[in-house]
Amino acid sequence: MTTALEGVADAPREAALILRAAAGLEAKDLIVDPDAPLGPAAGLAERHAARRAAGEPLSRILGRREFWGLSFALSPDALDPRPETETIVEAALAAMSARRAESLRFVDFGVGSGALIAALLSEFPAALGVGVDLSPGAAAQARANLAALGFADRAEIRVGDWGDGLEGAFDLIVANPPYVASGDIAGLAREVREHDPRLALDGGPDGYDAYRALIPHVARLLAPRGRFFVEVGAGQAEAVTAIAAAAGLSDLATRRDLAGIERVVSGGRAL
Numbered sequence: 045m046t047t048a049l050e051g052v053a054d055a056p057r058e059a060a061l062i063l064r065a066a067a068g069l070e071a072k073d074l075i076v077d078p079d080a081p082l083g084p085a086a087g088l089a090e091r092h093a094a095r096r097a098a099g100e101p102l103s104r105i106l107g108r109r110e111f112w113g114l115s116f117a118l119s120p121d122a123l124d125p126r127p128e129t130e131t132i133v134e135a136a137l138a139a140m141s142a143r144r145a146e147s148l149r150f151v152d153f154g155v156g157s158g159a160l161i162a163a164l165l166s167e168f169p170a171a172l173g174v175g176v177d178l179s180p181g182a183a184a185q186a187r188a189n190l191a192a193l194g195f196a197d198r199a200e201i202r203v204g205d206w207g208d209g210l211e212g213a214f215d216l217i218v219a220n221p222p223y224v225a226s227g228d229i230a231g232l233a234r235e236v237r238e239h240d241p242r243l244a245l246d247g248g249p250d251g252y253d254a255y256r257a258l259i260p261h262v263a264r265l266l267a268p269r270g271r272f273f274v275e276v277g278a279g280q281a282e283a284v285t286a287i288a289a290a291a292g293l294s295d296l297a298t299r300r301d302l303a304g305i306e307r308v309v310s311g312g313r314a315l
């Protein structure tokens with residue numbers, strides 16, 4: 045199996061995951077009896093390995109991705125959630141821990157699979173969330189994931205263009221917008237450029253189009269004590285901080301991800 049995945053980073057781990065998924069095995073089964081015949085599951089494992097070797101991410105082959113300890117179904121319309129996006133959840137928890145029991149209102153711009161809003165609803169048990177996405181397919185996927193996770197009654201998913209048509213004051217606004225410069229998309233790993241939706245990646249000519257469109261909505265919709273957290277690409281924190289400052293947002297800060305990259309720009313509204 046590992047040979048079939050030649051060229052795939054961390055082939056042994058992915059081979060084990062393919063075998064386990066195809067045959068319904070637990071991790072210990074591969075250790076206790078690594079040579080046990082797979083039976084009819086062998087064909088499925090081979091087909092999955094061939095797709096993985098052709099550049100399809102394992103999460104898309106298996107149709108699921110874990111984020112913040114929760115399991116999300118994926119569809120071609122939704123970005124495969126990334127571990128570094130958990131930095132937003134960490135930052136929001138750190139900043140708002142004193143308000144965890146309040147019935148706060150959240151919005152997640154560019155909701156995708158629903159990973160961020162679901163993670164936040166899991167941590168703030170009295171909160172209500174709105175998720176917005178321009179992609180009807182992503183919105184449908186978010187809706188399905190939130191329902192499967194038991195959050196349907198605390199979340200509303202809308203199809204829309206950032207904050208257009210949205211009113212009200214939100215205590216927490218999060219977004220992981222598309223931030224790859226259009227010209228850089230062709231150079232991304234094929235797992236990303238061929239399998240994540242272009243709408244989830246393309247940040248326009250310089251990568252900042254979504255921030256310029258989105259941040260004025262953040263400034264308009266943030267409650268007086270509210271906080272916002274937006275993910276940024278490597279090297280983008282300073283420019284996004286400047287866009288937020290120009291929109292009148294205050295108390296601006298950045299937070300690094302586990303790789304030490306400035307990953308989140310946050311702030312509040314000037315009082």
Ligand SMILES: C[S@@+](CC[C@H](N)C(=O)[O-])C[C@H]1O[C@@H](n2cnc3c(N)ncnc32)[C@H](O)[C@@H]1O
Nearest residue numbers: 123125154155156177178179205206220243244
């Ligand atoms: C990088 S993905 C993030 C998805 C998800 N929040 C996550 O972190 O896994 C960006 C999302 O923004 C959505 N999007 C792009 N342009 C948008 C717009 N103008 N208004 C609302 N959503 C938009 C995309 O469809 C995509 O789902």
